[in-house]
Amino acid sequence: MDVLGILNLGEIAQYFAKMAMFPVFDLAYYIVSILYLKYEPGSVEVARRSPVASWLCAMLYCFGSYILADIMLGVCPIDYFHNNSHILLATAVWYLVFFCPLNLFYKCVAFLPVKLVLVAMKEVVRTRKIAAGVHHAHHAYHHGWFIMVITGYVKGSGVALMSNFEQLLRGVWRPETNEILNMSFPTKASLYGAVLFALQEGHLLPVSKSLLICLFTLFMVISKVFMTARHSHGSPFALVELWVCHVLFGSPLTGNEDTHDHHGTAPSVPISPVKTKEDLSEGTRKRKSKKAE
């Protein structure tokens, strides 16, 4: 009975790990990504003034992970753009999110229950991308541990890692912060996920890849849905990170800017802990977005 259970779990995991992402899950990924673009202050004006710039930003939000991974591996960065159907689907989503009459599409997908489902589906795609990135790098560099981790990381984080340049495209320049200085939860999770998948790829983790995909997806979905629902920008890694950073880098055990800056501690460092886009609470975002319209 127990053995059967395990077998079934393995089969379910394998089925899940081989499930096609296009078009349903990818669609959810595009919707949530372009929703985040619309939350960015000024993006609605840019869409009105320069549709080409806005479309390019939307493409970076949807396909930034492929572009960055291709750059990292020295391949044609616009290689993914030969998937005409993917690009057309993302373009349709961009058009509906920004220019749908009465803002109807936006209102539907930004409605919390709908959004929670979409966010969950986005995390499914993210995990698959990390696994695919690590696998691809492993294929090219058999013992290139660092390359595997970097590729997986980049595939999972996507546009966040090039947010400075994506903003520049919209005429915004905020050099005082970037995604690596102030990592948001998805970026951190991508890094840890990339390390796990790289270990699995090197047979240093006693678990099958499909099971790891399954478990990591579960973790990401639960964390992200919970955080989106609670408008929270804390991180489940905070405690462990605090302890590890204390042991390794001598950081103080109390008061970390990333998790406690809403407690009103005066920042003692020159770099202002500006919130990155995925860290912004949903409330702030909606307010900003509404003002922008």
Next chain:
Amino acid sequence: MDVLGILNLGEIAQYFAKMAMFPVFDLAYYIVSILYLKYEPGSVEVARRSPVASWLCAMLYCFGSYILADIMLGVCPIDYFHNNSHILLATAVWYLVFFCPLNLFYKCVAFLPVKLVLVAMKEVVRTRKIAAGVHHAHHAYHHGWFIMVITGYVKGSGVALMSNFEQLLRGVWRPETNEILNMSFPTKASLYGAVLFALQEGHLLPVSKSLLICLFTLFMVISKVFMTARHSHGSPFALVELWVCHVLFGSPLTGNEDTHDHHGTAPSVPISPVKTKEDLSEGTRKRKSKKAE
């Protein structure tokens, strides 16, 4: 008689489309490009203070389209630099434009009638570059419509698309604008041209490539010469664009910042409609350039 006329036109078009660009037309391209570099405020000081930076900028102005297209297609970005004769010719032009005694060379080529001829020749090269870019991308990605358009666009626009980084090389940083937010006429025309050539490449346009090259060159030469002669920065696409943007993106039909900002309408958007370099009227440029010396 009529058939003969058509045959002749086809032959002329074919002859024109196969005409070698090097050295005469390329020389004109280099001269006009580096002339535009000299119009940039501060470029003369940079040439005095740091000839290496100025030379690099000049190379970006002359070969930026090749560099960008190579980056886009994942090829060695300095690949074009193995054409020693092209680089040496461009270097000679750069030297003459910036350091010729009594500023003689600059005065000659900036003399309007001469300049009009050179500008016309530059547009011939631009059209050929767009066609070559689309063809090259079509060869690599047979159905990659987006890749074809992007490559052709990049080949036609050249340094304009990386103007932010070209300026950075000269110590200037203007993040509030870029060529995609505020497209100048040549950039827009390159985009539309790339779309046309991509359609032709996919046999969706009932016209031969050589004829399309001929017609598009004619359009570009006439538009650009007319605009240069009249110191105008309007665009022949303005009316069509206004209407299309109104239908597709709900833009207001009256008053577009790109074409009417000299009417004194207060800009309602945060992004200042700074003129891009090819939009600056010749008069302003010359004044700036003279002051710089």
Next chain:
Amino acid sequence: MDVLGILNLGEIAQYFAKMAMFPVFDLAYYIVSILYLKYEPGSVEVARRSPVASWLCAMLYCFGSYILADIMLGVCPIDYFHNNSHILLATAVWYLVFFCPLNLFYKCVAFLPVKLVLVAMKEVVRTRKIAAGVHHAHHAYHHGWFIMVITGYVKGSGVALMSNFEQLLRGVWRPETNEILNMSFPTKASLYGAVLFALQEGHLLPVSKSLLICLFTLFMVISKVFMTARHSHGSPFALVELWVCHVLFGSPLTGNEDTHDHHGTAPSVPISPVKTKEDLSEGTRKRKSKKAE
């Protein structure tokens, strides 16, 4: 007797040119490079707040030349990261420089006599990198003189050429200057070295490669050790450059900002001659570094 002397010199040069750089010389390279990173204002806080960003910067300081050269030649930019042992060694150095208890490691390697030895060893590695870069480019482009020089230059200068973007990673943005506008001694020497090695590669210089490596290393070691010991940021090329720039570019023979700006001449150009990192005198650096802790 004389012939024997020449033979011996040739043999010594050949032995020297084939000597393995890893791990001893590379270790010195990493130590000096990461030392320079710690001298940068704000880098210690970044290391505390975001170890990942600091680690990435350290990797750019150690392997920037490989990354840039790979980008220039269109190869996978993180290709070098498959050398796990090199990355781990650099990581260990980074950890020791930034987080060693009592700052012991930093104090040891920043102690002038130790540092002079390390700086000398770094220059040995730099020369080898220039030679390897030119050779690699020569292999790919047999007559690509410009590509050879650019690759060698980039291999010798390393992170300096991308300092703007390396600073951006740490949240610092100084667009008014860059390494090409205000070349420091190592960058200039890399450029001249790349020209020499390119000439040698094309058999235009009547000297063997191993001898050229030997002589150029000797020149670099002596210059850099002398400059580090004297906290000087003058350049042995200053006089020749002044004269060449006067003849070629009409620069005034007296007063060059690069060498004489400490004489109190008011700068007449808008671009402020900010000192680049390798130009900063050691004294200033140590003070800044101490304050930062």
